[in-house]
Amino acid sequence: MEASSEEKAEFEEAEIKYVSYEGEHHLPLIMSLVDQELKQAFHKGKCVGTVVCKMGEHRNTFRGYIAMLVVIKPYRGRGIATELVTRSIRMMMESDYEEVTLEAEVTNKGALALYGHLGFIRAKRLFHYYLNGVDVFRLKLLFPRQELHYSVPVMTNRDEVMNMLIWIALEECSGLPYSEERMSC
Amino acid sequence: MADKAVSEEASMDGQAPKPTSIPVTDNTVWADASPLLDAACIGLRYGELIHGDNFNLFAAMSALEIMDPKMDSGIVCRYYSIDEAIENGAAPVPISLDSTIDVQCTIDIMDHLLACEAAWHKGHSLAQTVFSCIYLLRLDRTASHALLHSYGRVIRATCKAVLSVVSDARTHEEEDLFTMTYGLPLNGDGDEKCLSMLNAVEETISRQLRACKATSSKRRVSEDLEPLQYNPNLEEGFCKALLCRLRFRKHFFHVLTCMKRPQGRGLELARKHIASCISELEFILKSAEFLQSCSGESCEDDIDDKTTASGREPIGFDASLNSRLSAPTPPRAIKILSWKKAVEYFVKLLHDLDVICSYSLDPHLENLLRFVVQFQKSQPDLVARSHLQLLLVQDGKLYGRDPIFAVITKAAALPEATKNHDIQKNESILQLGQCYYILQLVMNLLKILCTNAAWQRRKLGKILQDWRVIYLQLELALRNEFGEVSSSSNDENICMKIFQHILIWVEEQTYWIACRFLMLGFELELYSASEYCMVYWYSYAVLIKLAEKTHLKMAVSYDTAKRKGKKKRDSPKDLVRESRIPPAVLFLQCYICLAEGLTMMLAALRNEFMILQSPSPFNTEQEKFVQHFELLQRACIPDHASYLSFKESTTHARFSTLVMYNYFKDAQRIAKEVKSSFSNDPDRLAELRKLEQVAEHNSVALNLICRLGALDPSLKVSFEFSHHPFFATAVVRRS
Numbered sequence A: 001m002e003a004s005s006e007e008k009a010e011f012e013e014a015e016i017k018y019v020s021y022e023g024e025h026h027l028p029l030i031m032s033l034v035d036q037e038l039k040q041a042f043h044k045g046k047c048v049g050t051v052v053c054k055m056g057e058h059r060n061t062f063r064g065y066i067a068m069l070v071v072i073k074p075y076r077g078r079g080i081a082t083e084l085v086t087r088s089i090r091m092m093m094e095s096d097y098e099e100v101t102l103e104a105e106v107t108n109k110g111a112l113a114l115y116g117h118l119g120f121i122r123a124k125r126l127f128h129y130y131l132n133g134v135d136v137f138r139l140k141l142l143f144p145r146q147e148l149h150y151s152v153p154v155m156t157n158r159d160e161v162m163n164m165l166i167w168i169a170l171e172e173c174s175g176l177p178y179s180e181e182r183m184s185c
Numbered sequence B: 001m002a003d004k005a006v007s008e009e010a011s012m013d014g015q016a017p018k019p020t021s022i023p024v025t026d027n028t029v030w031a032d033a034s035p036l037l038d039a040a041c042i043g044l045r046y047g048e049l050i051h052g053d054n055f056n057l058f059a060a061m062s063a064l065e066i067m068d069p070k071m072d073s074g075i076v077c078r079y080y081s082i083d084e085a086i087e088n089g090a091a092p093v094p095i096s097l098d099s100t101i102d103v104q105c106t107i108d109i110m111d112h113l114l115a116c117e118a119a120w121h122k123g124h125s126l127a128q129t130v131f132s133c134i135y136l137l138r139l140d141r142t143a144s145h146a147l148l149h150s151y152g153r154v155i156r157a158t159c160k161a162v163l164s165v166v167s168d169a170r171t172h173e174e175e176d177l178f179t180m181t182y183g184l185p186l187n188g189d190g191d192e193k194c195l196s197m198l199n200a201v202e203e204t205i206s207r208q209l210r211a212c213k214a215t216s217s218k219r220r221v222s223e224d225l226e227p228l229q230y231n232p233n234l235e236e237g238f239c240k241a242l243l244c245r246l247r248f249r250k251h252f253f254h255v256l257t258c259m260k261r262p263q264g265r266g267l268e269l270a271r272k273h274i275a276s277c278i279s280e281l282e283f284i285l286k287s288a289e290f291l292q293s294c295s296g297e298s299c300e301d302d303i304d305d306k307t308t309a310s311g312r313e314p315i316g317f318d319a320s321l322n323s324r325l326s327a328p329t330p331p332r333a334i335k336i337l338s339w340k341k342a343v344e345y346f347v348k349l350l351h352d353l354d355v356i357c358s359y360s361l362d363p364h365l366e367n368l369l370r371f372v373v374q375f376q377k378s379q380p381d382l383v384a385r386s387h388l389q390l391l392l393v394q395d396g397k398l399y400g401r402d403p404i405f406a407v408i409t410k411a412a413a414l415p416e417a418t419k420n421h422d423i424q425k426n427e428s429i430l431q432l433g434q435c436y437y438i439l440q441l442v443m444n445l446l447k448i449l450c451t452n453a454a455w456q457r458r459k460l461g462k463i464l465q466d467w468r469v470i471y472l473q474l475e476l477a478l479r480n481e482f483g484e485v486s487s488s489s490n491d492e493n494i495c496m497k498i499f500q501h502i503l504i505w506v507e508e509q510t511y512w513i514a515c516r517f518l519m520l521g522f523e524l525e526l527y528s529a530s531e532y533c534m535v536y537w538y539s540y541a542v543l544i545k546l547a548e549k550t551h552l553k554m555a556v557s558y559d560t561a562k563r564k565g566k567k568k569r570d571s572p573k574d575l576v577r578e579s580r581i582p583p584a585v586l587f588l589q590c591y592i593c594l595a596e597g598l599t600m601m602l603a604a605l606r607n608e609f610m611i612l613q614s615p616s617p618f619n620t621e622q623e624k625f626v627q628h629f630e631l632l633q634r635a636c637i638p639d640h641a642s643y644l645s646f647k648e649s650t651t652h653a654r655f656s657t658l659v660m661y662n663y664f665k666d667a668q669r670i671a672k673e674v675k676s677s678f679s680n681d682p683d684r685l686a687e688l689r690k691l692e693q694v695a696e697h698n699s700v701a702l703n704l705i706c707r708l709g710a711l712d713p714s715l716k717v718s719f720e721f722s723h724h725p726f727f728a729t730a731v732v733r734r735s
Helices: A024-034 A080-094 A109-117 B002-013 B034-043 B057-063 B082-087 B099-121 B139-144 B146-169 B191-216 B232-260 B267-293 B301-305 B319-324 B339-358 B365-376 B382-392 B404-411 B416-425 B432-448 B453-482 B490-523 B529-566 B572-579 B583-609 B621-628 B630-634 B643-650 B655-660 B663-678 B682-708
Strands: A016-020 A046-058 A061-071 A099-105 A121-126 A136-142 A163-171 B715-720 B729-734
Touching: A016 A080, A024 A046, A024 A163, A046 A080, A061 A080, A080 A109, A080 A163, A099 A109, A109 A136, A121 B453, A121 B621, A136 B621, B099 B146, B099 B232, B099 B339, B139 B146, B146 B191, B146 B232, B146 B382, B191 B232, B232 B267, B232 B339, B267 B339, B339 B365, B339 B382, B365 B382, B365 B404, B365 B432, B382 B432, B404 B432, B404 B490, B432 B453, B432 B490, B453 B490, B453 B630, B490 B529, B490 B630, B529 B583, B529 B621, B529 B643, B529 B715, B583 B643, B583 B655, B583 B663, B583 B682, B621 B630, B621 B643, B655 B682, B663 B682, B682 B715, B682 B729
Parallel strands: A061 A099
Antiparallel strands: A016 A163, A046 A061, A046 A163, A099 A136, A121 A136, B715 B729
16 A cells, blocks of 8 residues: 555554564665655564664663654644654663663754754754754763662663664554554564 | 676786785685675565674664765765766856856855855864865865965864864864864965965955956046956946955954964964954945846745855855865755845854954953853854964963962962962962862863853762862862861961962852852753742852852952051951952852742742642652752752752741831842942943842832732743843733
């Protein structure tokens, strides 16, 4: 099922499922999103949005970084991006990370509002960050300090490069239930 | 085996083996790896990366060089070298055998180069802008074309001059593409004489212009002058178009040379050249009509986007040529400024340079700081800012002229008599290290204040700790050296006085930096409306300290002057002067009242009407407070400014009480009072007027909200920076 980029898609809240990245079989979904192609990916569900994050240590701080967030045009304005980001941040918070950061263009009012509502502040402005001459804000969210305890952040799949965190928003096709496997995070 | 094949081939042909730069030794031999690579290419499918024991995913990803033509075979260029481009006629000399077209194209090249130059100034690399010009890359080729050659030389010399200014300033961190010059031919033999070459060409064309004017009025014309091009009707237009372009280049080069002279000696002359530049730019703009009309092309709608006055595409430019030669690209596609925008850019640059050249080189640090802050309001670009910085700090002296330590003692309001004699005698009191450190702090501060606002704010935040540390060290040294205040020898007393003055000045300066840090946050739009309350509260706390230290410095200075025997006894006039608050402090008090007023109004809005709150699922206001003021808190600026004290100060804010004690009315009163003291200072007068407007509008809004707020839920309050960049004005609307 392909949605024309001009129409806003009609759907109910319950029709969007959020799944965590499970492996390479999800990569084409994410790639197709980035390519802005509305291919039907796999048997069930259409990928309508994704967020790609990185979690790691930076100058003695455990910091999460939101690298990329995309929701295809017909599905924007419905809180999908907020949900994707919220889930990522929650996971970082539960893993005892101290802060989350990302960059957003100063002209990107939508992103600035989204992250502003989630508690991010504009910590810095970076001059001409992108080569088209646009400035960016470095947005930062500081989690409330927990009681001092010596737990180590829980890491899954410690990769030598980085710890990736990816969420995908899939739209259910009518009549087809999701398997349990697909829904697990 | 491949290697056997090669050596066999070599011996069979009887030819020498292929020349290599690495000689073959006993243990090595050259082998042709092409078949192996071909096989590997066939074996690898799209999206696959090589994977080996010593070559993991990380290594493979790191090895990818996207968009670098040397490494990325997917990047296709039209020409793969400058020579290839030239061989294929990309930059013919002369440009055309038809002299009219040759002149037209030359003017197009000049215009496009101006647009490239502006794009370079705006933050792109030389390789993709000015040196996308093939003629410039091989300037010797143009020797037979006087116009192109002399123009090219001046451009090259100009770029080199501008580059050296920006490189010397060394505070262009985020604008680091500007100074990249790998593999570019920036140094030309004889470029110092470029102006004399240009003058010669200018002279020729001037004579030609006179001649063709004389011809049109039917007067006798000299025989030995060759016309520029063959169409006599267009001769005058082309001469004029060329002359203003050549003259602009000449005067601009003079501006750079004059401004480079040490101790600001060339500033007055530079202003004259700046004025000439601006008038030549006006002529250049006017020439567009003529050039478009004879270009023969139809008037297009997007003429404004073109990089030439005529609207034609210039000959002889190819940005991709340099991508193979210069590191550390991959080059991104950039947009050269339109010709119109380029001219606008240069007009602005010249105005900014003119402001710098008009500066009086005031030896008083506080006046200098105010000048720099004022200058930055026009958002000058990198080139202008670098020129300012080099003017201010030269050879470790202010303007290359005033020793920084003398500047500091003046700033610390040490009486005239104290300075040279006593300080030199008592050099040891300020241990040499601390002395040196303070000088470095001041020079560093001046340099930072000349950078772009975003970078500037980050650096100001970082140096707060340095200033705090030096203050603590000085305070400790003062206590250790002098213990209690005693009336011992006069010398010791003078030492202590010097110490005291400098200590107070260091603290005042620290709070000044903190203030600038906070205010820049508004300019850079770092605060959201729900954070204004805490920002104004913190600013209020810092401003109070700043006013206190400024006042203290002036009081101590007066006291010191008295003790030195300047005042025999306290005359009534002296007593009045002592009790009168200095205008500079009153100015700050105006700020303080506005800051307090805004803090309380915003707090009351939140407390009573629940607006301007921003509840977040992941953190609270406290985390935002901690983040915004982290650098200030770390440097204890000021002491006891914590989130808790912020909450305590604002929890009970209510409109009913605010209306009774109206901080905005106080601000209005002070602003009015202090205006007469600044009658010679137009900038401060202008600001006082703005502060009055802010106070007035906010006072009205306060009263309105107090009267109607609870009754009329349709009232909406927003805060806009319509009068002052730092103090917001409350706007009350009905939705």
